[in-house]
Amino acid sequence: MNDDLWAGLVDRFADGAYATVKGRVRTSVIHRHLLEHLPTAPARILDVGGGAGHQSFPLAQAGYQVTILDSSPAMLDKARERLDALPEQVRARVAFLRAQGEHAEEAVHGERFDAVLCHGVLGYLDRPEPFVEQLCRCAAEGGIVSIMTANAHTTAVQPALEQRWRDALAAFDDRHGVVLGLPGRADTPEELGDLLRGHGVDPVRWYGVWLFVDWLEFSGVTLDVHDTDRVADTIAVEYEASLRDPYRAMSRVFHLLGRKASR
Numbered sequence: 001m002n003d004d005l006w007a008g009l010v011d012r013f014a015d016g017a018y019a020t021v022k023g024r025v026r027t028s029v030i031h032r033h034l035l036e037h038l039p040t041a042p043a044r045i046l047d048v049g050g051g052a053g054h055q056s057f058p059l060a061q062a063g064y065q066v067t068i069l070d071s072s073p074a075m076l077d078k079a080r081e082r083l084d085a086l087p088e089q090v091r092a093r094v095a096f097l098r099a100q101g102e103h104a105e106e107a108v109h110g111e112r113f114d115a116v117l118c119h120g121v122l123g124y125l126d127r128p129e130p131f132v133e134q135l136c137r138c139a140a141e142g143g144i145v146s147i148m149t150a151n152a153h154t155t156a157v158q159p160a161l162e163q164r165w166r167d168a169l170a171a172f173d174d175r176h177g178v179v180l181g182l183p184g185r186a187d188t189p190e191e192l193g194d195l196l197r198g199h200g201v202d203p204v205r206w207y208g209v210w211l212f213v214d215w216l217e218f219s220g221v222t223l224d225v226h227d228t229d230r231v232a233d234t235i236a237v238e239y240e241a242s243l244r245d246p247y248r249a250m251s252r253v254f255h256l257l258g259r260k261a262s263r
């Protein structure tokens with residue numbers, strides 16, 4: 001992955017995508033699921049491809065010790081800038097590491113973490129295998145591995161909602177597309193579950209992430225992020241949908257959690 005690609009995307013991603021109702025839904029729903037599986041704070045969390053810290057700063061605010069590992073200097077600069085706005089005791093719980101996730105174990109000098117997060121990263125890689133192996137290696141025995149990525153079962157949704165019907169027809173059997181202007185690739189919960197198992201991590205549960213807000217966006221609807229009551233109601237609905245079929249299975253992204261076996 002070329003770091004420069006991310007340098008050009010920092011503002012659009014960190015200030016744009018996350019400043020929408022969809023961005024709020026994503027962080028809120030995933031945060032709630034994480035808290036259901038993580039050990040109580042303080043515990044050590046490694047966020048691989050952690051970007052500007054949108055998912056892991058709330059964990060630092062909840063008392064966790066967070067290390068953000070990312071290959072993009074521009075993303076890490078953005079993360080530092082965002083962290084500067086947080087209270088001193090939160091800042092003290094966050095560390096940054098510039099490294100390729102493919103070499104995560106070496107970059108953290110063999111340290112083992114109570115949870116290893118990897119959200120919105122695998123889809124930008126040609127192959128998930130070497131990366132997933134590193135995530136599993138960095139987890140302590142009994143530790144959590146948390147992956148969020150695009151769902152290969154739902155690749156026709158976006159082109160269909162954008163009424164690109166020929167693209168939609170082709171997308172049923174194609175796991176490649178464009179995400180944030182970059183080539184993207186999707187996986188299935190079943191495939192990633194098998195990969196985790198192969199590296200000593202038992203899949204525990206998987207969830208959807210967003211559904212209705214995503215579909216509304218692709219249908220051309222803009223949701224008001226300043227209407228806080230409505231945003232809270234939206235998050236409550238999306239959380240319920242993330243738990244149950246058929247809704248979770250229709251989400252374009254999934255959140256898979258596994259636990260590393262104790263020897």
Ligand SMILES: C[S@@+](CC[C@H](N)C(=O)[O-])C[C@H]1O[C@@H](n2cnc3c(N)ncnc32)[C@H](O)[C@@H]1O
Nearest residue numbers: 001006049050051070071072075100101119120
């Ligand atoms: C879409 S952003 C997701 C950021 C964060 N995980 C989140 O959910 O907000 C993808 C991040 O993965 C990082 N990344 C991409 N390839 C990587 C690699 N091979 N090793 C480490 N980080 C990588 C990028 O620099 C970027 O910060």
